[in-house]
Amino acid sequence: MSTTDTDVLVIGAGPTGLLLAGDLATAGIDVTLVERRPHGLGNMTRAFGVHARTLEQLDARGLADELLATGTTLATARLFGRLDLDMTRLPTRFNHLLVTPQYEVERLLERRAVAAGVTFRYGTELRGLRQDADGATAELTDADGTPLTLRARHLVGADGVRSSVRTALGLPFPGRSVIRSIVLADVRLAEEPADSFSVSGSGDTFAFLAPFGDGWYRVMGWTRTRQVADSEPVDLDEVREIARLALGTDYGMHDARWISRFHSDERQAPAYRVGRAFLAGDAAHVHSPAGGQGMNTGLQDAANLSWRLTAVLRGEAPDPEALLDGYQSERHPVGAMVLRSSGTIVRLAMAHTPLTRAARSLAARFLNAVPPASARAMSMISGLGVSYAPAPGTGRPSGRRAPDVHLREGRLYELLRQGEFVLIAPEGAAPTLPATAPVTPKHLVRATWPDPSKKAAVLVRPDGYVHWARH
DSSP states (O other): OOEEEEEEEEEOOSHHHHHHHHHHHHTTOOEEEEESSOTTOOOOOSOOEEOHHHHHHHHTTTOHHHHHTTSEEESEEEETTTEEEEGGGSSSSOOSEEEOOHHHHHHHHHHHHHHHTOEEEETOEEEEEEEOSSOEEEEEEOTTSOEEEEEEEEEEEOOOTTOHHHHHTTOOOOEEEEEEEEEEEEEEOSSOOSSSSEEEEOSSEEEEEEEOSSSOEEEEEEETTOOOOTTSOOOHHHHHHHHHHHHSOOTTOEEEEEEEEEEEEEEEOSOSEETTEEEOGGGTEEOOSTTSOHHHHHHHHHHHHHHHHHHHHTTOOSSHHHHHHHHHHHHHHHHHHHHHHHHHHHHHHTOOSHHHHHHHHHHHHHHHHOHHHHHHHHHHHHTTTOOOOOOTTSOTTTTSBOOOOEETTEEHHHHGGGSSEEEEEOTTOOOOOOTTOSOOGGGEEEEEOSSTTOOOEEEEOTTSBEEEEEO
């Protein structure tokens, strides 16, 4: 047995774990990231869409523009053959959906984490976990089967739907399977679709198609007439048949580079924090792929948790327990909201009775006819509409997403690339921060409004939400 100490032990090197580990290491925190897969083993998962709020988070880490170059951006989406969602109205410079494979997101986040000094342990699995007042001890098995004990001040499980951390903590994962036998494939097409992104179906079958921008398309399909186990083989002929039933054509699909079958659950852990251990991403919540919110929600979890752990480990949090509990109080309701919204979309896609089809048609007509309602729906799916309850004494706008305003020192999200709180104030002003602010002047980035008439002082958290405001 050997023992290694680290400030934070992250289990799981998917997008959520990589972003979290990179944030912490960038802030000077000692981080070890454990992943059961060998290094270099491809992670061909079903995530393919990066929403606007996630792109803003990646922009705050200097990665958004590079990621945009790996895929294609979609300004509109058509659902159920009649509902048109216009993302150009989103109040952000990323007013679109980016279609790019999850492995491109992981590639950039892994590179950032390596550069920041994260210690990686690939081919290593969690076997047991115990906690005490000072930290967490993980019992691991490394790549050659050697047992290893790793001691950390805090531990984060970002290890997916079958989370070993969640199991070790004894947390239930209540919920159920909402849809079975979904087929996925990355294919080339002989015929280009008229709609760049579409979801359509009859209720007994549905499919969607989206371009990656490099000649490859992601297709997902389901039919009520073929409900089989995930282990059942799937070939391109089955994918083509479902596409023809749902979309009216298979667009000449050929040369599939990847085909898979899976089922979709709706589940959420009751607690995201147990002592010094936390859950994030699919380890904490899993839901229908409808709306493409899974990976995005996990990345937002990581962005919310990383600055809290940083403030506590630096000794800058006036009330460390309350700050860490804030992760649960802010992110658990968001996970529940995503379960509801993605579940609604997939149930509308599966509508097959006259009553449910009529409800779907009515909802589509309403959203098409009432732009504010459509904008609200897009705001929540994109993540831009997510806000948190303000803490007492922090001011009315606190908890809201901070827009990417232009300041004398540059764009706000460029300043956030330093990974610190940003204080925006009028020129020459030196506002006194509230006693509850988990930051010291040493780690504070100061910025100035370009408009001399603006008198407000605003403290923006590292995850791009307003912490405190004074007018």
